Amino acid sequence: MSEADAGTTWAASSGVAGGTSTAVEPRRDEALPVLAITLNVNGRERRLEVDTRTSLLDTLREHLRLSGTKKGCDHGQCGACTVLVNGRRIYSCLTLAVMHEDDEIVTIEGMGEPGDLHPVQAAFVECDGFQCGYCTPGQICSAVGMLAEMDAGWPSHATADVSSPPIALSDEEIRERMSGNICRCAAYPNIVAAIRVVSEGRPG
Amino acid sequence: MRSFTYERATDARGAVAAVSRPGAKFISGGTNLLDLMKLEVERPSHLVDISRLPLTDIEELPDGGLRIGAQATNSDTAADARVRTHYPVLTQALVAGASGQLRNKASVGGNLLQRTRCPYFYDTAAGCNKRDPGSGCSAIGGFNRIHAILGVSDACIATHPSDMAVAMTVLEAQVELLDADGSARRVAVTDFHRLPGDTPHIETVLRPGEMITGVVLPPPPPGRQIYRKVRDRASYEFALVSVAVIVATDRGTISSARAAFGGVAHKPWRSVEAEAALTGHPAAMATYRAAAEAAMRDAVGRGHNDFKIELARRTLCRTLAQAAQATEAG
Ligand SMILES: Cc1cc2nc3c(=O)[nH]c(=O)nc-3n(C[C@H](O)[C@H](O)[C@H](O)COP(=O)(O)OP(=O)(O)OC[C@H]3O[C@@H](n4cnc5c(N)ncnc54)[C@H](O)[C@@H]3O)c2cc1C
Ligand code: SF4
Ligand code: FES
Ligand code: FES
Numbered sequence A: 001m002s003e004a005d006a007g008t009t010w011a012a013s014s015g016v017a018g019g020t021s022t023a024v025e026p027r028r029d030e031a032l033p034v035l036a037i038t039l040n041v042n043g044r045e046r047r048l049e050v051d052t053r054t055s056l057l058d059t060l061r062e063h064l065r066l067s068g069t070k071k072g073c074d075h076g077q078c079g080a081c082t083v084l085v086n087g088r089r090i091y092s093c094l095t096l097a098v099m100h101e102d103d104e105i106v107t108i109e110g111m112g113e114p115g116d117l118h119p120v121q122a123a124f125v126e127c128d129g130f131q132c133g134y135c136t137p138g139q140i141c142s143a144v145g146m147l148a149e150m151d152a153g154w155p156s157h158a159t160a161d162v163s164s165p166p167i168a169l170s171d172e173e174i175r176e177r178m179s180g181n182i183c184r185c186a187a188y189p190n191i192v193a194a195i196r197v198v199s200e201g202r203p204g
Numbered sequence B: 001m002r003s004f005t006y007e008r009a010t011d012a013r014g015a016v017a018a019v020s021r022p023g024a025k026f027i028s029g030g031t032n033l034l035d036l037m038k039l040e041v042e043r044p045s046h047l048v049d050i051s052r053l054p055l056t057d058i059e060e061l062p063d064g065g066l067r068i069g070a071q072a073t074n075s076d077t078a079a080d081a082r083v084r085t086h087y088p089v090l091t092q093a094l095v096a097g098a099s100g101q102l103r104n105k106a107s108v109g110g111n112l113l114q115r116t117r118c119p120y121f122y123d124t125a126a127g128c129n130k131r132d133p134g135s136g137c138s139a140i141g142g143f144n145r146i147h148a149i150l151g152v153s154d155a156c157i158a159t160h161p162s163d164m165a166v167a168m169t170v171l172e173a174q175v176e177l178l179d180a181d182g183s184a185r186r187v188a189v190t191d192f193h194r195l196p197g198d199t200p201h202i203e204t205v206l207r208p209g210e211m212i213t214g215v216v217l218p219p220p221p222p223g224r225q226i227y228r229k230v231r232d233r234a235s236y237e238f239a240l241v242s243v244a245v246i247v248a249t250d251r252g253t254i255s256s257a258r259a260a261f262g263g264v265a266h267k268p269w270r271s272v273e274a275e276a277a278l279t280g281h282p283a284a285m286a287t288y289r290a291a292a293e294a295a296m297r298d299a300v301g302r303g304h305n306d307f308k309i310e311l312a313r314r315t316l317c318r319t320l321a322q323a324a325q326a327t328e329a330g
Helices: A056-063 A119-127 A136-151 A171-177 A188-200 B012-018 B033-038 B074-079 B081-086 B088-095 B100-105 B108-113 B164-170 B272-278 B285-295 B307-329
Strands: A021-024 A034-041 A044-051 A082-085 A088-091 A104-106 B005-009 B024-027 B046-049 B058-060 B066-069 B174-178 B184-188 B211-217 B224-230 B241-250 B253-262
Touching: A044 A056, A082 A136, A088 A136, A088 B100, A119 A136, A119 A188, A136 A171, A136 A188, A136 B100, A171 A188, B005 B012, B012 B174, B012 B211, B024 B033, B058 B081, B066 B081, B074 B081, B074 B088, B074 B100, B074 B108, B081 B088, B088 B164, B088 B224, B088 B241, B108 B164, B108 B211, B164 B224, B164 B241, B164 B253, B224 B307, B241 B307, B253 B272, B253 B285, B253 B307, B272 B285, B285 B307
Parallel strands: A034 A104, B005 B046, B024 B046
Antiparallel strands: A021 B005, A034 A044, A082 A088, A082 A104, B058 B066, B066 B211, B174 B184, B174 B211, B224 B241, B241 B253
């Protein structure tokens, strides 16, 4: 199956408005606006046609068949759909695929693979950081993004004095910074342990 | 979700021109708009994507203030060294809101314009004057635990959910706007959001098609800045009540005070009554109690949210005590 036909089969329609923006008008004979876009996912260019309404989450799962990213709530309330966009963690359910051309998208499939796990993946295995595993891809992507935020010196709600860096990654900080990822199995203690293992094993 | 056409704006003028067509709306981080579009509470027929506009800078102003571009993310704003040092109440409010993932997408403009979390507003089967003018208010006489206690009307008792806007209120921020005709204006953040009155569907003084381009913070006032948020769970939850204060003391007397509440009204609620009861009075619990009484004098509960009145009083007292203690110590 080719990438472009994995999802919608509607014909692409495009029109270009002059000046400072490009627009796609719905075709008269078909009420559904479809856009041809190119996404960079896990280092690969993926060309596809999507209904403008398609969330990044549905695009990854249904069009690109990258089903590692999970749908929990579809409303920004659980974190299961967390992916990295340009190195930052976001919820893929509350963003549109058409908004992400030229962005670098990394999903759990791009983190590592059996035999060559990302350190955060390895730590989740080592520390038993999951039970059913449904929230895990989101937890791992979120943890990777969160550790980069720590490296950048970002404060959190657990930071006693936001005006005075540096901030140490205490368990309280880990819990607060990971609060955007709900685990229905409540594997939280081992998720915190896994992240602590990774942060302690890193230089600096 | 209803079908829509999409375009990406590359400059601010182009964006306001593009949004002038009927049914068009801006999309920024999308974290509130897409949530509501999925439920068909919002039904734009055209989206103008402003998320890549070059409005992300945070820059120092000649007068000592700071200008934050409308497209600066909530994360970048909270982490900015100048914000953390000179406007810590803003960082505290931002990091108390939503989650890391949401703050990475949420923009300053979108945060100001996020809509209420009233569950009846989200439920298209329920009557709601804000969503569907004239259809009644299901929260009055319904389940109204999270609803407003100040500035309410018989048409709507919804609250504005932003934490950021409460901090900006005590900082006396100005919202910068660009109109479709290219004209710019500034509005004080206190005047930006409206009370519900008879028209709860009109939430701000924004004109149709007008875009937020930035927020200007005047030079920081003297005193200790604190944001305190009270909620049902410790993180990733909206405020039941929140308080932002900036308090300066001089040998045991409060020399200046600003106070605002979140979670209690249709807009971030600055309490000039509390401020008047504080300024010139001893930095002591009796003063804080008097200020809390003054702040809640006109508060009205609707049953489930009655507890918010006492919660707001206590939250204010505790936050003031903490702020005054710190200024004396420092
Ligand atoms: C689960 C969850 C929990 C949350 N918890 C909190 C919380 O605790 N505290 C809190 O404060 N917030 C919270 N939020 C809300 C979050 O802060 C907002 O969704 C976010 O700030 C909106 O910003 P955005 O850029 O994504 O806006 P969008 O969703 O893109 O836009 C929102 C609205 O603003 C308009 N708009 C956007 N930018 C502009 C502009 N520059 N000019 C004119 N119009 C514009 C859009 O047309 C739209 O109507 C939460 C959200 C979720 C989903
Ligand atoms: S409180 Fe306001 S938003 Fe909620 S149901 Fe009533 S009118 Fe609608
Ligand atoms: S599926 Fe995106 S946050 Fe739940
Ligand atoms: S491991 Fe089951 S939801 Fe987290």
